[in-house]
Amino acid sequence: MRAIEQAAFDGGSATGIELMERAGQGVVEAILSAYPDVEQGHRHALILCGPGNNGGDGFVIARLLQERGWGVECFLYGEAIRLPPDARANHDRWAAVGPVVAFNDWRFGLRYGVRMTGDVAPTVLIDALFGTGLTRPLDEPLDRALRELDAAFPKGTALRVAVDAPSGLCMDSGRPLAPGPQEELPLRYDLTVSFHRRKLGHLLAEGPDACGSVKVADIGLDQAALRASRPELRETLAAAVTEAAPRAYELRKGGEDNPGGHKYDYGHALVLSGGPGRTGAARLAARGAIRVGAGLVTVAAPGSAMAECAAHLTAIMLTRCNGASDLGAVLEDERLNALCLGPGLGVGSATRDMVITALGSRRRCVLDADALTSFAGSAPTLFAHLHSRVVLTPHAGEFARLFPDIWRKLAETPTGGPAFSKVDATQEAAARAGCIVLFKGRDTVIAEPGGRTVVCAAAYDRATPWLATAGAGDVLSGMITGLLARDIWPVTAAEIATWLHVEAARTFGPGLIATDIPDLLPGVFRAIGV
Numbered sequence: 415m416r417a418i419e420q421a422a423f424d425g426g427s428a429t430g431i432e433l434m435e436r437a438g439q440g441v442v443e444a445i446l447s448a449y450p451d452v453e454q455g456h457r458h459a460l461i462l463c464g465p466g467n468n469g470g471d472g473f474v475i476a477r478l479l480q481e482r483g484w485g486v487e488c489f490l491y492g493e494a495i496r497l498p499p500d501a502r503a504n505h506d507r508w509a510a511v512g513p514v515v516a517f518n519d520w521r522f523g524l525r526y527g528v529r530m531t532g533d534v535a536p537t538v539l540i541d542a543l544f545g546t547g548l549t550r551p552l553d554e555p556l557d558r559a560l561r562e563l564d565a566a567f568p569k570g571t572a573l574r575v576a577v578d579a580p581s582g583l584c585m586d587s588g589r590p591l592a593p594g595p596q597e598e599l600p601l602r603y604d605l606t607v608s609f610h611r612r613k614l615g616h617l618l619a620e621g622p623d624a625c626g627s628v629k630v631a632d633i634g635l636d637q638a639a640l641r642a643s644r645p646e647l648r649e650t651l652a653a654a655v656t657e658a659a660p661r662a663y664e665l666r667k668g669g670e671d672n673p674g675g676h677k678y679d680y681g682h683a684l685v686l687s688g689g690p691g692r693t694g695a696a697r698l699a700a701r702g703a704i705r706v707g708a709g710l711v712t713v714a715a716p717g718s719a720m721a722e723c724a725a726h727l728t729a730i731m732l733t734r735c736n737g738a739s740d741l742g743a744v745l746e747d748e749r750l751n752a753l754c755l756g757p758g759l760g761v762g763s764a765t766r767d768m769v770i771t772a773l774g775s776r777r778r779c780v781l782d783a784d785a786l787t788s789f790a791g792s793a794p795t796l797f798a799h800l801h802s803r804v805v806l807t808p809h810a811g812e813f814a815r816l817f818p819d820i821w822r823k824l825a826e827t828p829t830g831g832p833a834f835s836k837v838d839a840t841q842e843a844a845a846r847a848g849c850i851v852l853f854k855g856r857d858t859v860i861a862e863p864g865g866r867t868v869v870c871a872a873a874y875d876r877a878t879p880w881l882a883t884a885g886a887g888d889v890l891s892g893m894i895t896g897l898l899a900r901d902i903w904p905v906t907a908a909e910i911a912t913w914l915h916v917e918a919a920r921t922f923g924p925g926l927i928a929t930d931i932p933d934l935l936p937g938v939f940r941a942i943g944v
């Protein structure tokens with residue numbers, strides 16, 4: 415954001431004071447449009463201003479609300495004379511018309527303990543303490559003061575709005591920089607108003623829980639001009655966060671963009687299955703692969719599990735595979751162009767051998783679940799065989815087993831900002847593994863070694879708590895495999911599959927189970943014009 419802001423200054427399209435005014439306006443407009451009721455009846459805002467430009471935004475908001483006839487109380491954390499110039503100017507403008515309470519006098523417990531209701535009780539609390547400039551955990555006394563405020567006005571009694579960021583939340587990682595080992599932010603919010611774009615912190619880790627909802631205020635930064643003036647920003651701006659639906663032509667069969675007409679034009683995916691009683695995961699993956707449009711899908715199962723698989727599979731073919739040497743023979747069929755190993759496959763040396771055989775064939779490949787866990791403690795062996803057309807899809811536990819040192823960095827309590835983030839962790843893992851890593855979670859991150867990184871967050875209006883169900887991950891692996899079979903570039907396949915997976919769950923809602931997901935894809939395809 416600092417670089418973007420500088421580009422706007424350099425290009426002469428805005429001054430700092432103009433951006434700050436628009437930011438303050440943006441917050442007021444966002445509050446009034448999301449919560450029009452706050453303009454009815456008693457209107458009183460309590461505004462906490464910090465020592466940087468976030469605090470400056472707070473003073474603009476104070477002035478604008480007062481001009482609308484609101485009662486406003488401003489509290490400053492820090493010293494007015496130390497404020498940066500634009501924030502100082504807005505502090506002084508406000509101070510000419512209203513009081514500013516210094517930190518020593520905040521004492522929310524005393525102040526509101528006795529007059530919690532009536533005309534002086536705030537209906538809106540605005541946090542303009544820290545935004546993107548948070549560099550270290552909140553000081554203990556500030557943390558305590560905010561907890562007093564939390565107790566005086568429990569969530570639900572006054573609307574809570576964060577300017578750019580909930581104070582204490584690191585906007586590069588979504589991780590709290592709070593004192594104490596619990597890493598808990600003192601306050602949670604109903605609305606967070608971001609400027610220009612959503613930031614990683616709004617989407618990663620604790621971000622969505624802390625922010626409540628996020629509205630983006632346009633402060634007039636022109637994206638096209640910025641890209642032209644600062645080429646190095648292009649990649650970061652393009653790749654950071656994606657919520658866009660995949661382009662329909664990438665998924666379409668037939669037509670001008672995709673003239674192929676034969677099933678073999680859409681590839682042949684092979685999904686390896688575990689033994690009897692454990693074939694469900696592979697069958698779920700296979701169904702994901704065929705629904706996403708692979709031309710053909712075969713499940714390869716041990717002889718002892720053939721009958722079980724045959725009883726359940728119709729559009730999907732079946733072949734026998736009793737281990738690595740059988741797999742080698744199966745892979746002599748060159749038409750098998752994408753492989754999926756892991757779901758229900760079993761943990762141990764047999765799986766390790768099959769993974770190594772699969773990787774040796776240089777096919778596009780998804781490794782998930784047991785295929786990853788089988789290499790816990792021998793990750794370097796796996797890394798030695800990986801290549802650029804492989805996608806690893808670990809959840810947190812699997813990630814920790816393969817990349818224990820990277821995981822430790824992510825699990826440690828951060829002592830400063832920017833804190834080590836899931837984006838950093840996934841990029842490091844991809845660089846080490848030499849392949850695509852899709853690090854699952856509500857804040858899924860997909861990284862290519864030294865290349866594109868994408869955050870596909872299932873948060874806010876894309877929240878899908880019902881995806882936390884057994885087998886959902888197996889379907890995702892199968893969907894990626896199906897897209898790989900269709901010749902879609904691995905990182906794109908991972909990205910499209912993740913989006914479709916969330917979208918399918920969203921269209922279904924409560925009650926979703928994994929077997930539903932593949933069958934929801936046709937509806938999602940229709941909705942996005944495939």
Ligand SMILES: NC(=O)C1=CN([C@@H]2O[C@H](COP(=O)(O)OP(=O)(O)OC[C@H]3O[C@@H](n4cnc5c(N)ncnc54)[C@H](OP(=O)(O)O)[C@@H]3O)[C@@H](O)[C@H]2O)[C@@H](O)CC1
Nearest residue numbers: 419433434437466467468544545546547548549550551578
């Ligand atoms: N970029 C844009 O386009 C626009 C940006 N705008 C706004 O500016 C915000 C960014 O402003 P910013 O850079 O001044 O940072 P901000 O978050 O106010 O805090 C920095 C201050 O806090 C201090 N500090 C840090 N941690 C601390 C701690 N734990 N405890 C105590 N102090 C701590 C830090 O001190 P230092 O680290 O130097 O010691 C410094 O003094 C952005 O979020 C948005 O709201 C809009 O106005 C317009 C367009």
Ligand SMILES: [K+]
Nearest residue numbers: 541543544579
């Ligand atoms: K803030």
